Every structure is written in C-alpha cells, then in structure tokens.
Amino acid sequence: MDILRFITAGSVDDGKSTLIGRLLYDSKNILIDQLEALEKQSKNKNENGVDLAILTDGLRAEREQGITIDVAYRYFSTPKRKFIIADAPGHIQYTRNMITGASNSQLIIILIDARQGVIEQTRRHSIIASLLKMKNVVVAINKMDLVDYSEEVFNDIKAQYQLVAQKLGLENVNYFPISAFYGDNIVDKSERTPWYKGSTLLNFLETVDVNEDVNLEKARFQVQYVIRPQTDELHDYRGYSGQVISGIYRKGDKVTILPQNIETKISKVETGGKEVDFVFANQPAVLHTEDDIDISRGDFIVKTDNQPKVENEIDAVVCWLDKKELNEGNKYFIQHKSKVLKAIVKEIDYKIDVNTLENIPMYSGIKLNEVVKVRLKTSSPLVFDSFEENNDTGSAILIDETSNSTVGALMIL
Template sequence: MDILRFITAGSVDDGKSTLIGRLLFDSKSILIDQLAAIEKQSKNKSNGEIDLALLTDGLRAEREQGITIDVAYKYFSTPKRKFIIADAPGHIQYTRNMVTGASNSELAIILVDARNGVVEQTRRHYVIASLLNIPHIVVAINKMDLVGNSQDVYNNIVIDYQEVAKSLGLKDVKYIPISALNGDNIVEKSKHFPWYDGESLLHHLENVQLDSDVNLTDARFSVQYVIRPQSEDLHDYRGYAGKVISGIYKKGDKVVVLPSGIESSVKAIEIGGNEIEEAYALQSVVLHLEDDVDVSRGDMIVQQNNQPKIAQEFEAMLCWMDNKPLKPGNKYFLQINSRLVRCVVKELEYKLDVNTLQKNESPEKAVLNDIIKVTIKTASPVAFDPYKKLRQNGGAILIDETSCVTVGACMIQ
C-alpha cells in the first residue's frame, strides 16, 4: 500500500482543521478516547455538535484563538491508501510553516471560503505550491452551504483560480465543492450539489496517480555515512550509506563521485546486510564501489552518462523564514541533501508580489515570508538539478551560522 503525503492550506478560518477532522471522523480513523476528549472540549457541545478542528489544533494557544499556529501532522488510512496530512497555518506570518509542511508533499489541498473567494493568503499558498513544484493540486471550495450551494459562486471561483493556475504553469488542478462542517463531498458524494458531476475529496485522494511522480531516469545517490567497521571479520569493508534520491542503480553501473569527479563502478548494493541486484528511488541502501576512492558525507554518486550540474554560483527562488532581514552580502550555511557548505547571498534580483505576480526588481532587503529570487555563491562546488526538473536534488535550505536556525528555503534554478 502506497502513501500519499498532502498538505492543507488556505486563509484563516477557511476550515482546514475542520476538513481534516471530518476526513478522520468520517473515515472512522479516530480512536474512542480521542473522540471522547474532543467531545468534552468541544465548543459546540451545547447543541450536540463536535468541534472536529480540535483533532489537529493541539496547542492551547491555538484552541484559545480557534486557529492553527504550527504545522500539525495526522495519519490515517483506508483500504486503498495510507495518508500523512500536514495542516498548515493560515495567518500570513506563518507562511514559512506552510513551506515546511509542503516540502515533502505530493498533493496540496488549498481551501477557499466560498463567501470570500480568492484572497491574498490563498493566492500566496497557490504561488508557494507552484514554487515547490507540488505535482497535484486540489482547490476545495469550502462552506458552500453558506452560499446556498450556488453553482454560480463555485464557477466564479473556479474561473479566478484557473487564471492564476495558468499564469503559474500548474497543470493537474482539481476543483471540488465541499462543506467540511457538514461533511458534504468529503468522503461520499453529496446530494446537495446536483450540478457537480465529479468525485468526492477522499475518492480523489485515494485514486490520484503517484507512480509518475517518482523520477526513475536521473540516478542520484547522496552519501550520508561512510561505513568502515575495521574489524577482523570485515577488514576491507567500505560501504557508502544513503538514500537513492531518484533513478535506479544496478551492479556494474559506471558511476562518478561528485564534486570530485572520480570515476568507478558499482560493485555491490546492500539493504539490511543482504545484497540486491538493483536499487530504486526512495530506497535507503549501502553502495560499494570497485575502486578504493575518497568518498565523504555530502558527496553524490551518479551515473557517468547522466550527471547533474556542478557550480559554485547559481540562482534560486527563496522563501525567507527569519525575523532578521536578508540583505546582499549576508553569509550562511547552505544544505542540499547531506552536503553542507558555506555561502554568501550575492544579490537580491527581485521580490515576487503574490497578489499581482509582479517582479519588484532589486529590493534592498527581504523580510519574513518574502518570496525572492537571489544569486548564491558557495565556498565549494555543489551538485544539483534544477528544482523544476528534480525537486529532491534542487531543494536546499539556508542556515544561520551563529544560531543554526533555518532562515530560508531555496528552490535552485
């Protein structure tokens, strides 16, 4: 059974936490003690309703304000698929949390309040979903019951979002009218939308195709640890442990170690101490090379006939995540997979306006939640692929040298 990782995002009070609670409740994924706890704490218990948002809004500060502050993760499964949900906060000052939750998601559910339509924060989330190259987008038009389940309201919102999707180059976008509070079109199709001929939200989540999202062409292996037991039984053992980011590795493959450029071939592949003939994307394995070469943590082993870019200077789209502003000349650590190098942000090329998609050229600085294009120069060469081509080897983070806080999320171009 495969796993779908998805994120819910939208403006404040669009109903993200209620939607997740409804998915868990209607799919019978809530334990009895959990249900009893939220019934006791529910704000609506006087009229017999359960506040399903409490399933994800776990912090006391969140419950007092009725909002989501941190990214809340929930897990559930159906007979067809397992799910990991990231519930991202809606406030503009927590956009960085949305980036964190979306970085490993294959699908994004962007909620829209049918009464308000497209607002700044939902547009911002749409832009971030595009920048993070999330393969599948669901625009869930929520609170349809508050607009009389109007087809015209639904159609107008779809038209607005189609324009944004076209401008951002998004392709796989699904539009579903729902009412998270009442459960309409969440697990089962609702009779309240006779004009809607599509599927329910859960049916779409269960059946969206994920196989094509895994890149099996560009073989990339990031070394996380060099295994040298140096025992009498394993005197000559030298293995390189890590994760196959993408592609396929087979015994005998001609490979090159980057950034050094040393060539060799795959002698053996191990999983759990057992040799296998080939390893696929997303598997954690140990590679053995024919030659006794110098390989360290952060190096990348790739096939000789299919190599990524190697550079010390490159452009990237950046979501700024720190309270301290970013200015040209600031120095940081850059981490891409297991490689950590020092770097400097040489130039801020433009800041993206998420409302108009206008590019404001040469800003003096970037502040919290800004989305900007920058030029980065590293102290040593970095092997990468453009983020749009291979997000697993084109995503990086900037880390403050003194506090070790993650201050920026990079999409290398």
C-alpha cells in the first residue's frame, strides 16, 4: 500500500480539525476508548453527540479556544491507502507551522467557509502551495449546511478560486461541496447535494495518483552509514547504506561520488539483506562500488550522465522559524539530509510577501514567520538540485550553532 501525505489549510473556524475528525470517525479509525473520551470532552456536539475537532486539537489551549495552534499529525488507513494528515493552524502568526507541515505533503486541502467565500487567508495558503510547488490542490467548500446546500453558492466560490489558481499557476485543482459537521460528501455521498456529480472527498484521496511525483530520471543516493563488519565471514565487505532519494540503480551503472568527483561502477546492489538486480526511489538500499574509494556519511552516489550541482554558494528561499532575527553575516549549520556543513549568510536579497508574492527589498532584521531570498556560503561544497527539480535534494534546514535549534527551512533555487 502506498502512503498519501496531505495537509489541511484554511482560515480560523473553517473546520479543518472537524474535517479530519470526520474522516477518522466515518472511516472507522477511532478506538472505542477514544470515542468515550471524545463524548465526555465534547462541547460543540454534532448529531453523533461528539465534537470531532477534539481528535486533532491535542493541546489544552487549542481545545479551550477552539482553534489549532501547532501542526498535529494524524494517521489513518483504508483498504486502499494509508494516510498521514498534517492539520496546520490558520492564524497569520503560524505561517512557519503551515510551511513546515506543507513541505512534506503531496496534496493540500484548502478549506473555504461557504458563507465567506475566498478570503485573504485562502489566497495566502494558495500562495504557499504555489511557493512549495504542490502538484495537487483540493478546494473543500465547507459548511454547505449553513447556505442550504446551494449549488449557486458552490459555483460562485469555485469561480472565485479559479481566478486565484490561474494567477498562481496551480493546475490540478478539484472542488468538493462538503459539511464536515454533518459528513456530507466526505466519506459518503450526500442526498442533500443531488446537483453534485463528483466523487466523495475520501474516494478522491484514495485514488489520486501520487506516484507521478516520484522522480525516476535523476538517480540520487546519499550515504547514511558505511557498513564494514570486519568479521571472518565478511572480511572484505564494504557497503554504503541509505535510502534511494530518486532514480534507479543497477549493477554495472557508471556512477560518480560527490563532492569528491570520483568515477566508479556499482558492483552489487542489496535491499532487505539480499542481492537484487536493481533498486529504485524510496527504497532502502546498500550499494557496493568496484573501486575502494573513501566514501563517508553525507556523500552522494549519482549516475555519471545526470549529475546534480556541486557548489559552495547557494541561492535559497528561507522561511524564518526563530525569534532571533536573521541578518547578513550570521553563521549557522546547514543540514542537507545527513550532511551537516557550516554556512554564513552572505546576502539577503529581498523579502517575499506571502499575501501577494511581491518581492520587497530587505537586507537585515528578518523576523519570525517571514520568507526571504538569501545567498549562503558553505564551508565545503554542497551537492544539490533545485527544489523545483527535486524537492528532496533541494531542501535543507538551518541550525543555530549555540542552541542547536532549527531556525530556518530552505528551498534551494
């Protein structure tokens, strides 16, 4: 079974947490003891006598205020697919939570209150989706029960959002009229919307193609661990373990070790403790090389005919996650999967307005939740693709040298 990772986004009180609760409740993914606790805590009860939003609003402050503050991850499955859901906050001051939650998602569900239509937060979250190059967008027009399940209201909001999607270049957009409170068109088709001929939201999530996101062209493998048992029966064994980030690796492939830029061939490919003919994207694997080369954790093994960039200076978009300001000249660690390097902020080019995507000149004093374009210089060469070409090798984080806390999320340009 494959896994679909998706995020819900929307303004405060659009019903994100209730929608996720409804998906869990109606797909029978809640245990009996959870249901009992849910009934006791419920203030805002639906026809089932429960407040479904409590399932994701785990923090006490979230339950008391009826809002989402932190990103909550929930897991559920159906016979067709497994799901990982990120419930992101709708408030402006939690932009960083929204971006970190969306960076690992393959699909975004943008909720729109049927009474409100497209508002500033809708545009804001759509802009973040376009910034993160998200390929699949679901527009769930919620609270249809409060507008008498009007087809006219649904079509009007759909037309409003189509203008936003066109402007931002969002291509795969699907629209659903739903009521998370009553469960209309989420797991089961609703009799209250006879005019809606599309599928239910869950059916769409079960069938949407996410395998097209897997990059099988550019072979990328980063070494996480060098296996050297040095036992009598495995005296000469030396394998390089990690996960295949993208592409396909076969015995006999001509490869280059980066950043050293040394060419060799793959002599053996293993996965699950057995030798195999090939391995492909997202599989854990152990690669062996024909030549004895000094290969360490964080080094890349890539196909010689299709190589990534190897540079000491990178341009990147940074979502700033720390209360301490980002300024030119600041020094950080940059972690690029299992590789950690020292880096200095050489230039801050401009701030990106997440409400309009406009570039605003700015050279210092970048505050929490702001998104900026910077130039970084690293202590040794970094191996990368652009985020647009390969978001796995095109993303990284900045770490504070003293506190060791994550302070920035990077999309490499």
